[in-house]
Amino acid sequence: MTNPQIKKYDICIIGAGLAGLAATMFAANQGLSCAQVGHTGEINFSSGHLDLLGVHPVGEKKVLTDPWAGIDALVQAIPDHPYAKLSKEEIRTAFRELLSFLKATGLTYHRRMNHNSTALTSLGTTRQTYCVPHTMWKGVAALKKKPPCLILDIRGLKGFSARQITTALQRDWPNLLTARISFPGMDHLNEVYMEHMANALILKENREKFAQEVRPHIKDSQIVGMPAILGLYRTQEVVSDLEKLIGVPIFEIPTIPPSVPGLRLKEAFERGLRAKGVQYFSQTRVLSVRGNGERDFEIDIGRKMTEDTVQARGIILASGRFIGGGLYADRQRIKETIFDLPVHQPGSRAEWHRREMLDPRGHAVNRAGVEIDDAFRPLSSSRRPAFKALFAAGSILAHNDWKRMKCGAGLAIASAFGAVKSFMNICR
Ligand SMILES: Cc1cc2nc3c(=O)[nH]c(=O)nc-3n(C[C@H](O)[C@H](O)[C@H](O)COP(=O)(O)OP(=O)(O)OC[C@H]3O[C@@H](n4cnc5c(N)ncnc54)[C@H](O)[C@@H]3O)c2cc1C
Structure with missing residues (x-):
């Protein structure tokens, strides 16, 4: 029997970093009822710049003036990069929708449509x-x-x-x-x-x-x-x-973290999303999830003990990496912390890092993460979607090294857009 006390939402977004906030905005704009869970993410540390793609190939430290041409080259070179799951028109639409949402909250951004801008640090x-x-x-x-x-x-x-x-x-x-x-x-x-x-x-x-x-x-x-x-x-x-x-x-x-432009972004999202009726479970975590995605997921939320349980038809996992808490590394391997999803990672810990810390090619551990299908659904060990209605977005995704590629915000925004679009497709 279903418990009538348990609140039901169309979608639950796990994570309140840039990917989670963007996913909630895209979902709310589609008219979905949304529950968002999570502590503030890395957004508080952000310079306030929204990067799309600044460097490719990272090994050559090639700085890009045209991020769109860079994306073409990137998806050729790294076909599993999350950008490869979307058309450039979809990425443009995602940015357009996000920037107009932020502008409506009073936070205006500027860009040169087809080019990067050079900014001071x-x-x-x-x-x-x-x-x-x-x-x-x-x-x-x-x-x-x-x-x-x-x-x-x-x-x-x-x-x-x-x-x-x-x-x-x-x-x-x-x-x-x-x-x-x-x-x-x-x-x-x-x-x-x-x-x-x-x-x-x-x-x-x-x-x-x-x-x-x-x-x-x-x-x-x-x-x-x-x-x-x-x-x-x-x-x-x-x-x-x-x-x-x-x-x-x-x-x-920009200043060193925590930064005022990062706080502004977070505040702007929260103001705008509250006005759209989003239910926040802030400063809490998802402790456990039940369900196979065929029916509603049942999600326990709290600090240490369950304080609320909600139901949702779908989940977007935007729980970040090690700082956010979406990934956890022990002495042997990297784990995904909520569903225990398989994590793409090097065979052994010895291969996580190259010898030189500043090696421009980066470290394999930074490309570890959850692998997804073309609909942004995390894959199980049999390489099939782990759940029909579980999607993932943001830095938890495998095959990106956003710090070196300078694609942090773009990855978060584009993958959040892709995850919501795919959820809408299965709702039809
Ligand atoms: C110092 C710094 C500077 C940066 N500067 C820039 C910049 O100039 N330009 C740019 O484009 N990007 C920048 N970024 C990156 C960008 O801001 C985002 O951090 C990045 O894209 C990752 O976002 P995310 O939402 O995927 O993850 P995170 O921001 O890590 O968010 C993860 C969220 O998941 C939540 N979570 C984890 N586990 C659970 C759970 N069990 N239940 C509920 N919630 C959970 C966490 O509480 C958190 O809210 C910077 C990042 C840092 C750290």
């Missing part, structure tokens, strides 16, 4: 990325045109040095100035935190005091770069108001 190096937050976009243009520019850092902010950034850039960008300012109201602190400053700048009176600190340092600078602290939300308002107060355009530079 917190070290003063540059990287190729596909989508850049509104708050950083003027920095992309400045990096190209190199106008006289002031780079600011903030007294007490660890891991962000204007001088380090300008030292790295000055050979190609001669007109760079640096300055260190105190953040108003925090000048007595030995250490200041990005989230606190981002929160403070939401208030107009704090922006006025901040602008007063900045203005004396501008001199001939035509633009000002600063750490990513321009509001936890309402960033467009914060940026345009500060630009008026300071008198020149401004742009953010």
